[in-house]
Amino acid sequence: MKTKYNLEEIKCNLPDYISNNIADKELICSIEKELKTNSELREDLEELKSTFGFLKTSGFQVPPDNYFANLPVKINERIQTTEVDRSFLDRLSLFWKILIPAITVILIVILLFNSSKNDTDKIQTTNADSNKNELRQKKPEPVENKNNVSNEINGNDSKNKIPLTKIVKKDNNIPKTFRKLHKNNVEEDQNNVENQSSIKEYESVVIPEIKEQLSELLADNIEIIEDSNSDERVDVMYSGDDDENEVESLDDEFLNLTPEQQKEIIDNLLKAQI
């Protein structure tokens, strides 16, 4: 007759069977039935009984006599020490609770201040760029109409286009070098009226280039004026009152050069400024 307990379950319950710790009568019956038929299980039972015998007769060494009398005192001492440590840690954590938010707020303020400063700088730079672009858009088409160009140079302008001489005169910050260069070019034009072919060649090649360069310089000049932080650059590039004598001597030197050499210097200057 089969029971609801298998051999493995019966084996696992053998220790409790030996120590009479099984309440389930059906399980006890199953174990006893199995023990009658299964010799291996009987051997297991005998070995377990001898082990329990060994466990009963063996014990652990007892702690010192007054150990349990003194234990509550030791525990209370340790609790007090732990509480002191904890109160110190609590105070420390309170300190950090204040310090960490304070540091965070300071950092946020610094970051906000820096970001707003950067934004202002960016706005200034963008404004300068947009002014520069506007000026460049206004820049005349290179050598589309030779007559227009010569008119502009000579001050005989059409309605829509501003004569270059006026642009130069309007802006006091235009360096003397370039004003003189322009004047020189105009005078040269007038003196060489007879030589029409050379004038035409000059007008068609050199003047548009000079005009273009001057327009760019004007745009750069406006950018530099608007940028309040770049006073030094303005001084260096456009020579303030202190350096006026030195610049005049340089102007003279410049005017003594051939137009090709002048053009080359202007090109170099433009490249350096870029």
Place this chain on the structure above:
Amino acid sequence: MSKVNLNINSDDAEIIEAFNKGNQNAFNLIVRKYQERVYWVIRKMVLDHYDADDLTQEVFIKIYSSLKEFRGESKFFTYIYRIAINFSLNHIAKVKKTVHKTVCLDNTDVSSKDKKADEEMDAFERTKLLEEAIGSLPEQQRAVFNMRYYENLSYEEISVIMNKSTGGMKANYFHAIKNIQKFVKKHRLSELMEQN
């Protein structure tokens, strides 16, 4: 009023309530009531008196700090037992102790040795063998064996403490006894071989 009525035989719930109301004497009662059981639970797990002493103190410090969280869903001793077993298992895992250090704990043992030297030596050897046998058990088997054999806890209680199934606990107990049996058998055989 509660201070006057409380004593070591008072109900756990009453003592805990008094402690939660700020009665410091209530905690001393808890210590006095459970210190021996907690010590022996730990001692049979870690096998060394000094380790057991230290862990017992730590268990009561833990109880002191977390007693307000005890909701009475299980028996108070089961709650203490769980803390003690967990502390012991953590300690065993930390130390990885497999061979027990035998320490002479009591000076009176030495004086009694003089009277019945052979018997005392035999008892000493047995104790040593028992501790080594228990020390050779895997951590979980050791915990289950101690709880079942020495503390006579039911498998249901053990399964709650160990957070494992009841069937698993039964199997652990059986295998723990079988392993002790093998260890003792092996030791006795080697002793016999040495004598021959």
